[in-house]
Each structure stands twice: as structure tokens, then as C-alpha cells.
Amino acid sequence: MENITQAITLVPINHYILFSTIIFIIGIIGVLTRRNAIIVFMSIELMLNAVNLLLAAFSAYRGDASGQIFVFFIMAVAAAEVAVGLAIIVMTYRNTNSIDINFLNKLKN
Amino acid sequence: MTITQSLFYFLAFVAIFCSLLVVLAKNPVHSVLYLIITFFAFTGHYILLNAQFVGIVNIIVYAGAIMVLFLFVIMLLNFNEGTETHKPNLVKFAGAITGGLVLVVLVASLQTLQQSNPVKLNNADIGLVKNLGKVLFNEFLLPFEVVSILFLSAMVGAVLLARKENN
Known part of the structure; x- marks a missing residue:
């Protein structure tokens, strides 16, 4: 166990922040530029994962286990969100024969 | 450069490359497969941080359950490559510019920090x-x-x- 502990000491926390930021931005760009509702959902998953990784990195950095518990809760919320969201997508497809998100602007009427 | 550092940068490269392909791929099934590779790279990061429990849960929940759900929905709805209509190029360009600006702001604010300390595990069995x-x-x-x-x-x-x- 001591060998593992010593091996992890060399990556700066800044690089973890930078990496998570890049993944998060890729998720934002995916949400903004795609029209397929499933790809938009996958981009949201990417953003959630970026936040998860940063929480785990800070948890190891500060020596506090609460960060990893938060990761656990975020995964639970993401699973519930995906189940409900995919049900909505299936229902939309059944009613309109399309999963184009621009098609959904008829909700406002 | 030690093996841990090289593993970190390799996994970061794989994750960024595959998440770019998730956004750029034309076929939704390819997007799902690239997303699974991204999740495995994230699991590698968790194991490097000695957070084994979170890593295993990441594989089971994300790559196991959520991605299977995505694949099922894609196959149930029978998408093909040509079915997606694309946003106009101006909207795509504006979206990419917006994301790039957010990235620039975040990185610039990160640069004003002090030289950061490396991640050091004080308590090895925390994860x-x-x-x-x-x-x-x-x-x-x-x-x-x-x-x-x-x-x-x-x-x-x-x-x-x-x-x-x-x-």
C-alpha cells in the first residue's frame, strides 16, 4: 500500500483542473451544436463525469473522503436522470417520429 | 517522467480524444462506443487517484447500466446516419466560439493561481x-x-x- 501512496504524488492539481475543464467544455459544445437529443444527453453525461473526476481529485488532494461520497451521489442522480430522460425521448419519438430537439419547441403552445 | 505521470497524460489524451469523437461522430452508435472508451479512461484516472471503489462503481453504473440503456434506446428507435438534420453552420460556429470563450476564461483564471502542489495522498486508504x-x-x-x-x-x-x- 505504501508503494501505491508514493506513486501518486507527481501530478499537479492544476493539470486535473485543466483536464476536467476541457472535458466539460467539450460537453458544452456538444449540447450547443448537436440536434440529436441522444447526443445531447451523452454530452451531459460527459459534463457530469468531468465534475466527478475533479471531485475525486480534490478528495485525494485534501485527504477528505466526502468528495468521493459526492461522486457516488452524482452517479445516482445521473442514473435517475438518464432513465427519465430516455423515457421522454422514447415518448417523443413515438408521438412525433423524430428526436430533433428543435421539434420540441411546440411544447410552448 | 515517472510511470504515473505518463499514465495520467496518456489517459487524459485518450479521454479528450474520445470525447471529441463523441461530439463529432455522425452515427449515434459510434458516439455511444466512444463514450464507453471515455468512461474506461475515467476509471483509469480514479484508480490512479487510489479511489478504487469509485472506479469500479463508474464501470458498473456508467459503462454497464447507462450505456446499455442508451444503446437499447438507439436500437429501439432505429436511427440511421442520414436521419439527423443539422443545425446551420452559423449556429455551430457560435456554439464552438462560446465553448472556446468559456475555456479561455477558465484557463486564464487558473493561470493566476500560484504554482500548484502535486496531488499527494496523505491517507492512502481513503478510497x-x-x-x-x-x-x-x-x-x-x-x-x-x-x-x-x-x-x-x-x-x-x-x-x-x-x-x-x-x-
């Missing part, structure tokens, strides 16, 4: 199941129970939404 279970069932017992209610409501909602209407 193991024994320690996490103690924290989860002592300090976070109430949120843990609330999550079960969230799952129940999500289950009811999903069944109710996906049911075929009889009219």
Missing part, C-alpha cells in the same frame, strides 16, 4: 470500501436514504412516461 462505507453511513446517512426515494420516483416516472397510451 477503499471500508473507509467510504463508514463515512457514507455516518455523516451522509440522510442523503443516502433520500437517494432511494429519488430512485423510486425516477422508476415510477420512467414507467409512466414510456407506457403506451390507450387512446
Whole structure:
């Protein structure tokens, strides 16, 4: 166990922040530029994962286990969100024969 | 450069490359497969941080359950490559510019920080199941129970939404 502990000491926390930021931005760009509702959902998953990784990195950095518990809760919320969201997508497809998100602007009427 | 550092940068490169392909791929099934590779790279990061429990849960929940759900929905709805209509190029360009500007702002604010310390594990067994279970069932017992209610409501909602209407 001591060998593992010593091996992890060399990556700066800044690089973890930078990496998570890049993944998060890729998720934002995916949400903004795609029209397929499933790809938009996958981009949201990417953003959630970026936040998860940063929480785990800070948890190891500060020596506090609460960060990893938060990761656990975020995964639970993401699973519930995906189940409900995919049900909505299936229902939309059944009613309109399309999963184009621009098609959904008829909700406002 | 030690093996840990090279592993970190290799996994970061794989994750960024595959998440770019998730956004750029034309076929939704390819996007799902690239997303699974991204999740495996994230699991590698968790194991490098000595957070084995989170890493294993990441594989089981994300790559196992959520991605199978995505694949099922894609195959159920029978998408092909040509079915997606694309946003106009101006909107795509504006979206990319917006994301790039957010990236520039965040990186610039990161640059004003001091030279950062490396991630050092003071307490090596922090990510193991024994320690996490103690924290989860002592300090976070109430949120843990609330999550079960969230799952129940999500289950009811999903069944109710996906049911075929009889009219």
C-alpha cells in the first residue's frame, strides 16, 4: 500500500483542473451544436463525469473522503436522470417520429 | 517522467480524444462506443487517484447500466446516419466560439493561481470500501436514504412516461 501512496504524488492539481475543464467544455459544445437529443444527453453525461473526476481529485488532494461520497451521489442522480430522460425521448419519438430537439419547441403552445 | 505521470497524460489524451469523437461522430452508435472508451479512461484516472471503489462503481453504473440503456434506446428507435438534420453552420460556429470563450476564461483564471502542489495522498486508504462505507453511513446517512426515494420516483416516472397510451 505504501508503494501505491508514493506513486501518486507527481501530478499537479492544476493539470486535473485543466483536464476536467476541457472535458466539460467539450460537453458544452456538444449540447450547443448537436440536434440529436441522444447526443445531447451523452454530452451531459460527459459534463457530469468531468465534475466527478475533479471531485475525486480534490478528495485525494485534501485527504477528505466526502468528495468521493459526492461522486457516488452524482452517479445516482445521473442514473435517475438518464432513465427519465430516455423515457421522454422514447415518448417523443413515438408521438412525433423524430428526436430533433428543435421539434420540441411546440411544447410552448 | 515517472510511470504515473505518463499514465495520467496518456489517459487524459485518450479521454479528450474520445470525447471529441463523441461530439463529432455522425452515427449515434459510434458516439455511444466512444463514450464507453471515455468512461474506461475515467476509471483509469480514479484508480490512479487510489479511489478504487469509485472506479469500479463508474464501470458498473456508467459503462454497464447507462450505456446499455442508451444503446437499447438507439436500437429501439432505429436511427440511421442520414436521419439527423443539422443545425446551420452559423449556429455551430457560435456554439464552438462560446465553448472556446468559456475555456479561455477558465484557463486564464487558473493561470493566476500560484504554482500548484502535486496531488499527494496523505491517507492512502481513503478510497477503499471500508473507509467510504463508514463515512457514507455516518455523516451522509440522510442523503443516502433520500437517494432511494429519488430512485423510486425516477422508476415510477420512467414507467409512466414510456407506457403506451390507450387512446
